[in-house]
Amino acid sequence: MIDSVPAGIAATALLGYRAYLMEKQRKGSTTIRSVRLSMRAAQSLLATASESFDTLPTQQAVIAYLTHTPGQKAATQGFVGYLNRTYELSLNMEISERAQSKARNRKLEADLQVMYGNNGESDAFMRNWIKTALMLFHGLPRVNKKNLSFSPFSVQGKDGYNVVLQEKTYWVPGPEKLPPIVNTLS
Numbered sequence: 345m346i347d348s349v350p351a352g353i354a355a356t357a358l359l360g361y362r363a364y365l366m367e368k369q370r371k372g373s374t375t376i377r378s379v380r381l382s383m384r385a386a387q388s389l390l391a392t393a394s395e396s397f398d399t400l401p402t403q404q405a406v407i408a409y410l411t412h413t414p415g416q417k418a419a420t421q422g423f424v425g426y427l428n429r430t431y432e433l434s435l436n437m438e439i440s441e442r443a444q445s446k447a448r449n450r451k452l453e454a455d456l457q458v459m460y461g462n463n464g465e466s467d468a469f470m471r472n473w474i475k476t477a478l479m480l481f482h483g484l485p486r487v488n489k490k491n492l493s494f495s496p497f498s499v500q501g502k503d504g505y506n507v508v509l510q511e512k513t514y515w516v517p518g519p520e521k522l523p524p525i526v527n528t529l530s
Contacts (some may be wrong), residue, residue, distance in 0.1 A: 352391045352397060353400055354400065361422075361423055365382055367505075385416045388409065389401050410448035424437060471489040471492055471496070487527060493508040
């Protein structure tokens, strides 16, 4: 991982962070697995800041990285703290709800586009399609696809599904015809 970063400020920061993490691991306050995950997040953040790894991350780079990979917030937090202490930066991990929502919608839209291209008919495919459509079109935060109850239902000549989830009924379009809203959410 470190060898993939060319010599310079980013490589120096990454090496310093690795030394810091390895000391924590030696003292027993972290695991080698956590070191690896933290190093991967650090390298990815540095790549977001500059493809040539010639600069340290800015606040804009941190925001861009976290909105595109929200699951990496915890793994990235240690590196941001290290950068702030070592290089006297003032980066923070806060990103606006609007930025998070836009990034989430872009990801869900891309997921639907990929599924639309595959147009599967299995139960697993349909549950995944419906789960993603519910999250995108109805703004549901999380959907357990195993708990879905759905049946085919047409609305104004458009094929889709009535979905019952937690005693509420939703309608989502079927994968046969991707609705125009998918291309306008970005």
